[in-house]
Amino acid sequence: MNLLEIKNLHAKIGNEEILKGLNLTVRAGEVHAIMGPNGSGKSTLAHVLAGRENYQVTSGEVIYQGKNLLEMAPEMRAREGIFLAFQYPVEIPGVGNSYFLRTALNEIRKHRGLEELDALEFLGLARQQMKLLEMDESLLNRAVNEGFSGGEKKRNEIFQMSVLEPRLALLDETDSGLDIDALRIVSKGVNALRAPDRAIILVTHYQRLLDYIVPDFVHVLADGQIVKSGDKSLAFKLEEQGYAWLEKDAANL
Amino acid sequence: MTASIESLATQDYKYGFVTDVESDVAPYGLNEDIVRLISSKKNEPAFMLEWRLKAYRHWLTLTEPTWPNVHYPKIDYQDIIYYSAPKAKQPGPKSLSEVDPEVLATFNKLGISLQEQERLTGVAIDAVFDSVSVATTFKAKLGELGIIFCSFSEAVLNHPELVKKYLGSVVPVGDNFFAALNSAVFSDGSFCYIPKGVRCPMELSTYFRINAMNTGQFERTLIIADEGSYVSYLEGCTAPMRDTNQLHAAVVELVALDNAQIKYSTVQNWYPGDKEGKGGIYNFVTKRGKCAGINSKISWTQVETGSAITWKYPSCILLGDNSVGEFYSVAVVNNYQQADTGTKMIHIGKNTRSTIVSKGISAGRGQNTYRGMVKIQKGATGARNYSQCDSLLLGDKCGAHTFPYVEVKNSSSQMEHEASTSKIGEDQLFYCQQRGLAAEDAVSLIVNGFCKQVFRELPMEFAVEAQKLLNVSLEGSVG
Numbered sequence: 001m002n003l004l005e006i007k008n009l010h011a012k013i014g015n016e017e018i019l020k021g022l023n024l025t026v027r028a029g030e031v032h033a034i035m036g037p038n039g040s041g042k043s044t045l046a047h048v049l050a051g052r053e054n055y056q057v058t059s060g061e062v063i064y065q066g067k068n069l070l071e072m073a074p075e076m077r078a079r080e081g082i083f084l085a086f087q088y089p090v091e092i093p094g095v096g097n098s099y100f101l102r103t104a105l106n107e108i109r110k111h112r113g114l115e116e117l118d119a120l121e122f123l124g125l126a127r128q129q130m131k132l133l134e135m136d137e138s139l140l141n142r143a144v145n146e147g148f149s150g151g152e153k154k155r156n157e158i159f160q161m162s163v164l165e166p167r168l169a170l171l172d173e174t175d176s177g178l179d180i181d182a183l184r185i186v187s188k189g190v191n192a193l194r195a196p197d198r199a200i201i202l203v204t205h206y207q208r209l210l211d212y213i214v215p216d217f218v219h220v221l222a223d224g225q226i227v228k229s230g231d232k233s234l235a236f237k238l239e240e241q242g243y244a245w246l247e248k249d250a251a252n253l
Numbered sequence: 254m255t256a257s258i259e260s261l262a263t264q265d266y267k268y269g270f271v272t273d274v275e276s277d278v279a280p281y282g283l284n285e286d287i288v289r290l291i292s293s294k295k296n297e298p299a300f301m302l303e304w305r306l307k308a309y310r311h312w313l314t315l316t317e318p319t320w321p322n323v324h325y326p327k328i329d330y331q332d333i334i335y336y337s338a339p340k341a342k343q344p345g346p347k348s349l350s351e352v353d354p355e356v357l358a359t360f361n362k363l364g365i366s367l368q369e370q371e372r373l374t375g376v377a378i379d380a381v382f383d384s385v386s387v388a389t390t391f392k393a394k395l396g397e398l399g400i401i402f403c404s405f406s407e408a409v410l411n412h413p414e415l416v417k418k419y420l421g422s423v424v425p426v427g428d429n430f431f432a433a434l435n436s437a438v439f440s441d442g443s444f445c446y447i448p449k450g451v452r453c454p455m456e457l458s459t460y461f462r463i464n465a466m467n468t469g470q471f472e473r474t475l476i477i478a479d480e481g482s483y484v485s486y487l488e489g490c491t492a493p494m495r496d497t498n499q500l501h502a503a504v505v506e507l508v509a510l511d512n513a514q515i516k517y518s519t520v521q522n523w524y525p526g527d528k529e530g531k532g533g534i535y536n537f538v539t540k541r542g543k544c545a546g547i548n549s550k551i552s553w554t555q556v557e558t559g560s561a562i563t564w565k566y567p568s569c570i571l572l573g574d575n576s577v578g579e580f581y582s583v584a585v586v587n588n589y590q591q592a593d594t595g596t597k598m599i600h601i602g603k604n605t606r607s608t609i610v611s612k613g614i615s616a617g618r619g620q621n622t623y624r625g626m627v628k629i630q631k632g633a634t635g636a637r638n639y640s641q642c643d644s645l646l647l648g649d650k651c652g653a654h655t656f657p658y659v660e661v662k663n664s665s666s667q668m669e670h671e672a673s674t675s676k677i678g679e680d681q682l683f684y685c686q687q688r689g690l691a692a693e694d695a696v697s698l699i700v701n702g703f704c705k706q707v708f709r710e711l712p713m714e715f716a717v718e719a720q721k722l723l724n725v726s727l728e729g730s731v732g
Contacts, residue, residue, distance in 0.1 A: 050687050051686070051687075052683055053683075073686070074683065074686040075686045075689050075690055078686065078689040079689050083687075084687050086684065086687075089684070090678070090681050090684045092681055092684070092685075092698070092699055092702055093702055094701070094702030094706070095698055095701070095702035100685075100688075100698070101688075103690060103698070105689075107688075107689035107694075108689045111689070143702065160688065164688070164689075
């Protein structure tokens, strides 16, 4: 069964239409990379799927695990297993990173009919995942993203993702602003999550990330539509030739 | 998102019930006869009556202050009842069993059953219901340590020498309009004296509740910590829902002698008025502590969530060398509430230190003003102050204002001031929701994070209550 099915999706912010008839099907176990020039709608797609309300869906449909995703509140989507790793994670002063994540995890567990974890059980789980991501445990006791470096914020996103164990992970330019070492570590965290019952959508500008997280499919988004799909070799071609040749194609669609 | 959060259900004021008890009520209005009546009702000695009359005569020469950043229709001071006491079945209840069961039931509804308190919690409560102290728990146990904790009226009768010595020593009768009014007509309140070297073994607590209609509540609290003693004092407030505004003008005086410490915590939850701004309590309170002795310390922590109007500046006079003053505050306004609150730290002694942490939260059409003064006198060599004022805005119809005043007359002193204003962003909310939190839970999480610095100063059980109150106060408020 398809995990996610996007059909002819149109979405706008304010009066500007950004997604203009996007189609995409994602099956469990797959990793999809979405590439494309600035302003093509990559981040919009991630946010629309996560339920950000300042984007207005004007037509089309999104079926997630057989349900109409667009009717679900953002927190319900999260509880149903959609996770968005933000490009710019926000700071929440005074709220402990550990407390925040445990609250989130327990909301999701409650939704799935599982027992809530107490602070101690959670700590065990958290420590395990932090080790994998080579994160300093002291980050657990700091406020959510407050005073974190850019790299720490991105790692914290992946850490949250690995604790929350989503079914569909959306990574919005997680590689931007990361140095090579951080990129390697973040990729390791993402790769550890690859599983037959889970899908990942990577939004990225650069082929570089795909050296570490090898996608099953690469899609090029231009002017609000997917104009080209292929395997990893498509990413190499983009790296060499840029997007211009595809945008010309898009104009002729 | 704006629309969805604004539509979150608003919880109604939970403490809005009226207790049907027979009251002993004075006629409307204020004049010397009323002052005499109050004094005689309480069988006060002559010095108290004189003190009250002096205050009343001074009050007549004063005008209501207009400098606070709050707006309300003119108060008719002749249209208020200045004394209302629940009629005792026998004069002067001597134990809980003699207290009107209806009154006790009111406290039970509030979840602070005195019997419960006495039996289970180890918190001694002096409950002020309308204008008289209903009962004081734990009196006997405290008495063994020489601690005096009783209603103000009892203190006047049983410990006149202490009352005479300290009453008005921090807030003089003529201090300000509302303090003078209180001095003239205060009906009751709490009195506490901790003798030399005694560490009070439990949190002392007062619970204020306004019940009768058109009644002003004017309570007076006086706490004296003698040399080397320590006390932690809690104050909680509620009032029933009324369409008309009710006046509350209290005075709290704290005196800390050499090496003594007083920790005073307030959770104020008076009725704030309805969503249209109708009704609610006018809370015009003068709170001041005097660090009279060396190495003494006074710490104010307040969580202000209620009242239509709050006008309140718990302050410290740092007279003794090395004395310490602290002020930790969370003030929340929602709907049409207005708060003008802050503190004054007056450094007189050498090496005196003060800390101010103020967190203002504005929602709905609420207006929140921080007004603080730090004054460092000529002799206050080595004085230090740290001030931090943060404002959080929820929605775009509310306001946050900050008026810090600084007056430094000693060049060896140090002052630091930090201020910030932020808005709960849709970004923060969406981030929390994307992790599975419902919008209202996300708001309370963010707000509680913002207030953390203050909440951790509160005694544990109070901190829990404060968080709950905050959540209730802010429900349906985010845009």
